Amino acid sequence: MKKAEWVTATIFIVIGLMCLTMVIIISLGHYSTFVFLGILFQICLWFVIPLLILIIMYIAIKTYSK
């Protein structure tokens, strides 16, 4: 992958995360940097959880098949 492609992909991901965080901030009705970062962290966590599950399943299947 070229550098420009990495940059484009990263911009899209950051915009996506900002959108999701702002949606929660708007629905909560109050804003602070601490709340913003907390929500951003939680969204990232929710994103990582399925990936972690898939990785664990992959490792388990590979170990079992060996």
Place this chain on the structure above:
Amino acid sequence: MNLNRIDLKLGGTITALFLALLFPLGFVIHEIFSGFYFNTVEENTQQISSQYASLIASNHDKGIFEVLNLMAALSQNLLYVVDDSGNVVVSNVKYTQVGDKISTEELANLKKGLIQENIYDETHHKTYYISGSSIFLDNKFLGAVYILTPIEGVIASLEKIRRLIFFAALGSFFLAIGFTLILSKKLSYPLIQMEQVTRRIAKGNLDTKLQVSSKDEIGSLGEAINDLAEDLRRYRNGRNEFFANISHELRTPLTYIKGYSRVLKEELYKSNEEKNQYLNIIDNETTRLTNLISDLSDLSMIEEGKINLNNVFIDVSELVEEVYLKTKFRAQEKGLGYTLEKPSEPPLILGDELRLEQIFINLIENAIRYTDSGKVSIEIVTKQKVVKIVIMDTGVGISAEDLPFIFERFYRVEKSRSRKYGGSGLGLSIVKRLVELQNGTITIKSKLNVGTTVVVTFPLSTKEGERM
């Protein structure tokens, strides 16, 4: 910009799939929220209208309508009450005045005890949910109570939720686009690499190697491309070598023939004996040329699959004995020991007699040709379901380095051997292919300056045409 690209197609498909899932999901979430909010309002309103209906029924004789009228004037709740004829008797609602009449159909439904539900939108954008409950006393229909609940708040909340869902979907879409971009590039990269490498191979750059990193089907495909390139490279080198060998093999006898025929034509010889010597050379070289062309023809027919085998049941020991007798004088000429051992029972195999004879003549003549002293022995052994023809000699032998290549076309252990011992360099190549065509195998063991052992194995057959 080239749109016909695998990464674009892959990315587009993933994005389209994501959108196809996102839209219905958004709709479902919206409907869940709408249902939840409206159900709460409906349940509350119906509960209040039922309570009012029960209150009126239990206090009907005590001038409840007058009390209700007073209550309606003071109450925050919007309500109106109709009597058993459908006339409005109590109301604090602007659009329904005392004395108005509800529709006959609505009245009929109320008499059946059915709860009436309406959404009323006033001109000032005030929207109400209306629930009407029937008033029954000893199964007698007395009228109905209508309760109105404003639902602008619910509609505004739903509008806000709709907007939030849209932005959440937009955020998810951007996130998906970002990851799809990386994923499509990463997934399509090996295919693009393969395409580029294959194009380079197709242009003749056969030394190109593909870096295979995965062990899945893509990795297997990459390895197959590498193998194919290797095969092509070997084939190209083989072909070039083959043409070079043919030119060399044809040119050498032709040079002899041309040279000596000129000597004869210009009468450059000194005696008749010398003349005969030159004629012999021309004759030998012509024979050599004929044999070479015949071998080439055989080989090309075998390789193209155009050779027709007339397969019959043959007593292989009888056939080998015939070859033994035909070649005996050559061994005797060289003063070699020459023996044949055959089994008592005739071993039958299914094969082409002429081609089998060609195989054994070639192998036995080779053994005699490359043995200067000692002996050549032939042994026929039947073992389980096969017959083995073992040809052993005490000749010059073949080194371990040369042994794997001796079945290759024009391969010679030493270039000088071809002049000394003759042969086209195609004999063993033809023999191997003929043996394999008749379901046999051939193996060679050899040690330099000790001797060579050739073992030809064929499956045994019965007269009934079955393999044993």
